[in-house]
Amino acid sequence: MKHLSIPGLAVLALCTSLLTGCGGDDHVTESAPPSDSVPEAVASSVDALIAFAKGLVSDDSAEPLSLGTVVPAVDDTIEPAAL
């Protein structure tokens, strides 16, 4: 896997919709830059999922990241993370 620069990450075209929310816990740490697939960490915690989504950049020239078998983490008891 070749190393991607931060600008290069812009070419990763995961079609992600990050819905705008308000309030809630904002203790979200930045995740490692995505490669060509969604990191399995997004399945383990909502914080990791939000951090991953925040790190995505729109790009018209890239292919979607592979989701593999990853099932994103969910939590019915929290409010949306602030963006």
Added chain:
Amino acid sequence: MQRKLHPVLSACLLTVMAGSALASSHREAPFITTSPKIDGTDFYMFRSYEGVDAAGTGGRSDYVTLIANYQPLQDAYGGPNYFAMDPNALYEIHVDNNGDAKEDISFQFRFRNQLNSVAIPVGTQQVAIPLIQAGGVSNVKDANLNLNESYTVSIVRGDRRKGQVQTLTKVGSGATTLEKPVDYIGVKTLGNSSAYETYAQKHIHSVNIPGCNMPAKVFVGQRQEGFAVNLGTVFDLVNAPANVLLNPDLKDAAGNGGKHPIQQKNVTSIAMEVHKSCLTNGSEPVIGAWTTASLRQVRLLDGAPTSGHQASERPGGAWTQVSRLGNPLVNEVVIGLPDKDKFNASKPAGDGQFLSYVTNPTLPALLGLVLAGDLKALAPTNLPRTDLATTFLTGITGVNKPANAVPSEMLRLNTDIKPVPFADQNRLGVAGEVLRVGGVSNLGSAKDLAGFPNGRRPKDDVVDIALVAVLGGLCVINGDNNALGLNGVPGVPSLTSDCKPSSVPLGADSAKVHDAVDQATVPFLTRFPYLNTPNAGSL
């Protein structure tokens, strides 16, 4: 505004007004137009009038019916997938039973769409069919359905996310999965209208609500659009002569007796009938309610989805509210375009941020501009509009205001006010009844105080009522002696106005305003779930 508007600005204002007006809550905010499956369109709450006698007793009179409609303006022929609910969404009905603007009870609906993978032999292979049905359908979980829709219902007491969660169960079996009928694909698949209704009513479930001694009813399914409004005309800069809109004899001039174009559309209803004792709190008879829909905050789209049903999406994170609806028309004709998405994401407890839209409404000014060429021509002068703030944010004293009301927008129902049989209901709700008996001083003669804004029934012509209200009709009724207490807002002493007849440019004519489509001509059922059998996709 003192000076005359520039023509271009006028046109822009008219466009904004026309583009957002009077569609209850159909496609009312920018974001929600991208997600029609979770677009709440209308919310009803009323004491059930099924089987009720003239005295308001008997039948189902001790129950409250709540109906939340979603998926607006469905064309019945919209196959082959039709209008299944979103299995990746959370649909909710919230009830505040102590007036503090926070939910005390929430009913949560989660849907599951089961693909049955019906395949037929083609040559030597079994090949999956492209349709959701493989033959005629007449029974619950019919073998000919390729897609079975079902759902669960939970009750949350307290905060909707952190409160106590319990699941509703079917009476008898104790099952938690409730079946939803397939949409009315057409008469060959599902029979005529009567046959479809028979099929649909097999999906009315009697359920036990934990903590409630009386069983409830639940139904989710497609219904005919029951909201009556002159939609296209309104969108076209209120393209109707003012003398028509002010002539009561022409109140259905464009309605065609309940066959207006919008009645050719369908919606999907989430309907519940719950004993009132299970919704109220102690001696407080007034409940407030609203519906919301939420999506997971993150939605990962799969560039290589697996085989299955709606397999392209993998949601995650917290539930994020994107649709909110209590009183009709609020996010259409009250909230400004920049704040419509914000309103849909908001909670009643935070409604102070929207107060100016209520106290200083744009709609009456825009109506004056559209119909009379003058922003001031029709707009009542009692600013801040305490009459609207009271009606929408606290409830009316003696009618539907809880004892301790925190101003907030929700539909409020006084469960002590008896229901009225359908035939005797006043289409203009409480205001219409007050006018019918000749004023507040004659309320002792009133027969129907069970209509909007004291809850909302299908027959209540909320468009006409809203037009009457925004153009000052309530201030005419309030009179010079503040008979309805509309010169102030309960709990907000800083807000006062002169809500009286002389503040209303239209004067008594404000009570005559209508949109030329009569809600009372729309066909409804007189039993749960009240909204009519949907239009068929083919005849």
